[in-house]
């Protein structure tokens with residue numbers, strides 16, 4: 001059965017991939033700048049916000065989806081008898097049901113470490129993201145308990161779980177859809193003239209928001225919770241356009257630890273089970289460096305160059321050279337260089353090699369807020385920040 005399922009997944013993705021390539025050559029892709037030359041169906045990270053409003057976009061995807069939706073629905077009816085169906089998290093309006101949602105799947109957002117993400121746009125105007133987990137092997141009860149913990153983490157900078165569905169062989173999680181796409185898509189999604197403008201203020205709001213969200217997660221469950229997968233494709237903009245952290249708690253649900261190699265993961269993290277609050281701080285530090293340099297620490301679709309950001313920043317010496325690591329677009333913003341350097345210093349303190357030398361997340365928030373509030377109040381006086389273990393020479 002799971003074999004058939006696997007084949008179905010691969011088939012859907014192959015068709016979608018073909019569609020992306022087709023769109024690329026016909027210059028109709030709403031958001032994909034280019035496609036990696038590796039067309040294999042093995043693990044791929046596709047960071048492609050799907051523009052539902054694009055002409056022809058949704059109908060193309062709807063035509064692609066009926067067999068997939070049908071397959072899911074068949075599975076659902078087979079388990080529905082003894083099952084309560086879609087479970088809504090308290091406080092969220094149960095304005096749709098499972099059938100509704102599956103019928104409204106309008107786009108494939110991408111395949112991540114833990115499964116595939118689809119967008120469902122319902123007639124009542126609600127648009128959600130449906131995450132279909134394919135590597136969870138938790139007993140039903142434990143899975144539900146785990147989701148309770150995730151659901152209880154409510155904060156404006158943490159993407160809220162709205163609903164879930166759980167049966168023996170199907171696990172779905174439902175989140176709000178963020179129409180701007182992820183921070184990864186904003187930073188690396190388009191090249192050349194079409195590239196999204198991301199001024200300093202926006203990047204600061206992304207960074208401050210994400211930091212607050214992570215710090216909040218770290219304070220829950222007696223200060224024991226870990227995000228485990230901080231990266232720019234898991235950060236979105238909330239309604240106030242501040243960073244908002246998603247995908248929290250996924251890493252603990254998978255049966256087999258996933259090997260971590262490059263990009264955002266701290267040197268001590270060899271697989272998902274090694275994640276800690278200190279390793280979240282490290283990953284956040286990489287996110288800061290990514291926001292400042294607009295260089296990607298890991299593979300994203302579009303074939304952008306992957307850069308070891310820690311090495312890059314460590315290689316610069318002196319004030320003049322430091323300016324070279326910043327994204328040129330930021331240098332157009334007046335009077336922000338000093339703040340950028342401070343942010344770089346905070347980022348570098350987070351990526352200290354030894355976990356205990358990294359600041360705690362609430363310390364990071366304080367350091368950033370000092371700078372952010374200073375900017376907002378337009379105070380010109382310099383505020384000295386205590387930044388532990390900063391290796392940057394400026």
Ligand SMILES: Nc1ncnc2c1ncn2[C@@H]1O[C@H](COP(=O)(O)OP(=O)(O)OP(=O)(O)O)[C@@H](O)[C@H]1O
Nearest residue numbers: 047048109110112113114117129176177178182233
């Ligand atoms: N709520 C959301 N709104 C809009 N896009 C989303 C949402 N959640 C996920 N996405 C996008 O869907 C794609 C797949 O997401 P998913 O979380 O499954 O994998 P990932 O973030 O690429 O990797 P990982 O599984 O390691 O977190 C990504 O491009 C992600 O940015």
